[in-house]
Amino acid sequence: xxxxxxxxxxxxxxxxxxxxxxxxxxxxxxxxxxxxxxxxxxxxxxxxxxxxxxxxxxxxxxxxxxxxxxxxxxxxxxxxxxxxxxxxxxxxxxxxxxxxxxxxxxxxxxxxxxxxxxxxxxxxxxxxxxxxxxxxxxxxxxxxxxxxxxxxxxxxxxxxxxxxxxxxxxxxxxxxxxxxxxxxxxxxxxxxxxxxxxxxxxxxxxxxxxxxxxxxxxxxxxxxxxxxxxxxxxxxxxxxxxxxxxxxxxxxxxxxxxxxxxxxxxxxxxxxxxxxxxxxxxxxxxxxxxxxxxxxxxxxxxxxxxxxxxxxxxxxxxxxxxxxxxxxxxxxxxxxxxxxxxxxxxxxxxxxxxxxxxxxxxxxxxxxxxxxxxxxxxxxxxxxxxxxxxxxxxxxxxxxxxxxxxxxxxxxxxx
Numbered sequence: 162x163x164x165x166x167x168x169x170x171x172x173x174x175x176x177x178x179x180x181x182x183x184x185x186x187x188x189x190x191x192x193x194x195x196x197x198x199x200x201x202x203x204x205x206x207x208x209x210x211x212x213x214x215x216x217x218x219x220x221x222x223x224x225x226x227x228x229x230x231x232x233x234x235x236x237x238x239x240x241x242x243x244x245x246x247x248x249x250x251x252x253x254x255x256x257x258x259x260x261x262x263x264x265x266x267x268x269x270x271x272x273x274x275x276x277x278x279x280x281x282x283x284x285x286x287x288x289x290x291x292x293x294x295x296x297x298x299x300x301x302x303x304x305x306x307x308x309x310x311x312x313x314x315x316x317x318x319x320x321x322x323x324x325x326x327x328x329x330x331x332x333x334x335x336x337x338x339x340x341x342x343x344x345x346x347x348x349x350x351x352x353x354x355x356x357x358x359x360x361x362x363x364x365x366x367x368x369x370x371x372x373x374x375x376x377x378x379x380x381x382x383x384x385x386x387x388x389x390x391x392x393x394x395x396x397x398x399x400x401x402x403x404x405x406x407x408x409x410x411x412x413x414x415x416x417x418x419x420x421x422x423x424x425x426x427x428x429x430x431x432x433x434x435x436x437x438x439x440x441x442x443x444x445x446x447x448x449x450x451x452x453x454x455x456x457x458x459x460x461x462x463x464x465x466x467x468x469x470x471x472x473x474x475x476x477x478x479x480x481x482x483x484x485x486x487x488x489x490x491x492x493x494x495x496x497x498x499x500x501x502x503x504x505x506x507x508x509x510x511x512x513x514x515x516x517x518x519x520x521x522x523x524x525x526x527x528x529x530x531x532x533x534x535x536x537x538x539x540x541x542x543x544x545x546x547x548x549x550x551x552x553x554x555x556x557x558x559x560x561x562x563x564x565x566x567x568x569x570x571x572x573x574x575x576x
Contacts, residue, residue, distance in 0.1 A: 165559070166306035167540045169233045172225025175541050180234055183207055183302065183310040185247050191232035193300025196286040203249040205312040208241030211258065211562050212335040213305045215540070215555040217365050217433075218469050220548055222296055226435060226476045229296035236305025236557075237263035237293040238338040240331070243318075244308075252315045258327050259318040260337040260516070261311050262508035265291040265301055268316030279505040284312075290505060297473075305540065307559045319512050326520060328566045332527035332534070333519040335556055336370070341526045342511040343467045344370025344431070348378055349511075350502035351427040351465030355379035358425040360416065360457060362450045364392035364403070366530045366554040367467060368431035372401050373529045375429075377518065384419055386412065388437060395552040399529050410440035412453050426462055428454035433468030434477075434485070445478050448487040455494045463500040470503070530554035534563055 162182040170176050185207070187193065187200040213236050222229040239261040243253055253259070265285075266278035272289065273281050280289035285299035294303020302309065311318065319337065321327035327334055348371050353359055359375045361368050364387035375383045376399075385396040386404045393403040404415040413423035430450045438446040439453070454464055470485060477483040494501065518524035533553040535543045543555040558564050 164306055164308045165537055166234045166303065167236060167537070167557070169222055169229055169235055170231055173223065175223055175235065175544050177537055177540060180302070180306065183308055185310060187301065190300065190302065191230045191234075192296060194286045197299050202310060202312040203247040204314060205247045205310055206243050206250060206253055206314040206318070207245035208239065208259070208261070208309050208311055209244045210239060210241045210304060210307055210309055210559050212240045212331060213557045213559065214238035214335060214339070215305075215543055215547055215557065216339060217367060218295070220544070221433075221435065221469060221471070223544055224476070224548070226474055227296045227471060228473050228475065233294065233296065234303035234306065235294045236303035237295055238335070238340070239293065239304035239309060239311070240335045240338060241309070246314070250314050253318055253320065257318075258321045258324055260321070260334060260512060261293075261304065262317055262319070262512060263292050263339045264505060264508050265293065265299070265312065266317060266509070267313055273316075276510050277507055278509045279507040292505070305557055307537070317509070319516060321516070330519055331563055331566065332532045332556060333524065334516065336526045336530065336532075336554070337512045337516055337519070339506075339508065340366050340370045340530065340554070341374075341515050341524070342508045343367050343506040344372070345374040345511050345515060346506040347371040347429040347431060347465035347467040348374040348427075349465070350463065351429050352463035352500070353378040353380050353427050356381045357427050358382045358420055359384065360425045360428045360454065361385045361431055362429065362454060363387060363431035363468065364389065364396045364552075365431065368429070369396060369530050370526060371429045371431050371465070371467070372396060373399060373524070373526060376400065377524060382420060384416060384425065389550045389552070391550060391552045395531055399525070406439040407441060410443070412439065413457050416457055424457050424459045426459055428458045428462070428464050430454055430464065430466040430468040434470045434474060434482075434487075447477065447482050448489050451487070452490050452493075455490060455497065455499060458497070458499060460497040462497070463502070464494075466501060466503045467506055532556050534558050536561070
């Protein structure tokens with residue numbers, strides 16, 4: 162049986178290729194750690210992918226800003242139907258519709274037992290933590306495909322309680338694999354609570370998810386900053402204040418125009434290492450966001466940092482940044498007694514509660530991020546448009562299931 166998938170070919174290019182039907186073994190291939198080759202996964206399942214999303218983290222690889230090898234199968238945001246179960250799987254059954262946390266976690270190690278599933282000790286020989294279709298994450302095959310193998314199914318998979326309701330909300334529920342928990346983690350770890358004033362750096366999908374999450378947590382004012390006016394308009398569409406960082410290089414002044422003071426209670430970095438400086442002529446400045454949120458967050462405040470930072474960036478602006486060494490004003494953060502929370506999001510800590518918020522209608526994440534359905538064949542164009550700053554979250558529909566169930570018109574896909 163064929164299995165079409167989105168594959169990274171070279172900087173700036175992805176292509177759709179047949180990678181072969183998966184089985185319950187991690188085979189050798191691009192990016193697979195030699196120590197993981199041949200790893201048996203009788204505790205896993207095979208999914209028929211219903212929806213799989215393009216993530217900003219994927220774009221870092223596609224731009225050539227990581228050490229990802231050519232041929233790497235992309236995709237870590239996966240929602241699907243179980244069509245085959247391993248012999249060691251007890252509680253997940255064929256026909257279940259499930260969300261797959263992007264973190265791969267064994268459920269057995271000390272970190273998993275403490276809900277730190279983003280730094281599982283047993284799935285990646287290189288370092289703690291793993292993910293599907295991502296560089297230096299052990300080589301687990303990505304899910305921007307028609308079919309995918311998911312290990313440790315009983316522990317990891319979030320089963321939707323009602324199939325019909327799940328399909329009716331599929332554009333919201335597909336965000337549970339990554340961006341909604343990641344945005345929520347950014348806001349939650351920044352200490353957002355009732356009445357908080359919040360600044361979110363970045364109006365991409367994760368930044369928008371963080372802003373919506375801040376609203377759900379009770380923030381009084383959420384301010385989103387970006388250099389892209391189309392994305393800022395999307396943030397305003399659900400009640401956020403915005404600042405355009407291309408027009409003005411003093412973030413504190415812009416915040417003061419909104420709040421009356423040049424500081425906020427909490428801040429979220431949803432940008433990461435490819436950050437641009439503020440102002441019309443500013444170029445790339447990888448520490449800009451970290452320094453600016455320390456500057457505008459009140460003393461004693463918290464900084465949630467879900468934006469991606471890497472240990473290897475071949476396209477960085479200087480030698481230090483190429484190994485993840487950034488010029489951060491840590492003394493400022495120390496003087497203001499800031500709390501910093503970094504690292505990938507432990508999706509399983511949040512996804513069940515966020516699922517309930519979606520099913521109840523309280524959370525409107527698909528609307529917030531402007532979910533846009535595309536076919537597998539349209540994925541290369543989706544990557545290009547997303548990289549160009551489109552204010553959309555692209556949802557790949559490998560089998561046409563989403564479009565058929567929601568009766569989407571072709572005008573609701575890429576235009």
